[in-house]
Amino acid sequence: MKIHLKRINKEYRFETTNERGDVVYLDNKSVENPQGASPMDLLLRGLAGCSSIDVVMILKKQKIELDDLEVEVEGFREDGAIPNVFKGIHLHFILQGDAPAAKAIRAVELSMDKYCSVSKMLEKAAEITYSITLNGEKLK
Known part of the structure; x- marks a missing residue:
């Protein structure tokens, strides 16, 4: 896995590109009009994507x-705090469909406890919790 980063303005805006050519823009959230995700924002997005x-x-x-x-x-x-790392992260999974409740719960548990690489990496620094709603009913 390889990422290339290039600064594209005189401030904090960067363009990142992976080996497939997918582009993601980064910016500093403290500027007046940020035009990209912050690096910490990307960590949370990565966790959501990996587990999903x-x-x-x-x-x-x-x-x-x-x-x-x-x-x-x-x-x-x-x-x-400096550095200002995540101390806790909570994910709320909202599922719709014909999945049995037990299987939906088990799928989320397997992801969070065993398979999601992002979760396994971040749990070394932050407590990760989750909840699940299936078809409007809170399961966990």
């Missing part, structure tokens, strides 16, 4: 197709 891929894959292997999947992620940092 796992959940979909686990359920597909069981011939279960979701109608929709959303994840809300919130990171908690210690005010004023």
Whole structure:
């Protein structure tokens, strides 16, 4: 895995490109009009994406197709700390579809506890918790 970063203005805006040519823009969130994600924002997005891929894959292997999947992620940092790392992260999985509750719970558990590389890496620095809603009913 390889990423290339190039500064594209006189401030803090950067263009990052991976080996496939996918582009993601970074910026400093403290500027007046940021035009990209912050690096810490990308960590939370990566966690949401990694775990979502796992959940979909686990359920597909069981011939279960979701109608929709959303994840809300919130990171908690210690005010004023330098470096200002995440101390806690909470993910809320919102699933829609014909999945049995037990299988939906198990898919999320497997992702968060075993398969999601981003989760496994971040849990060394932050407490990661999660909750699950399936078709409007809170499961966990």
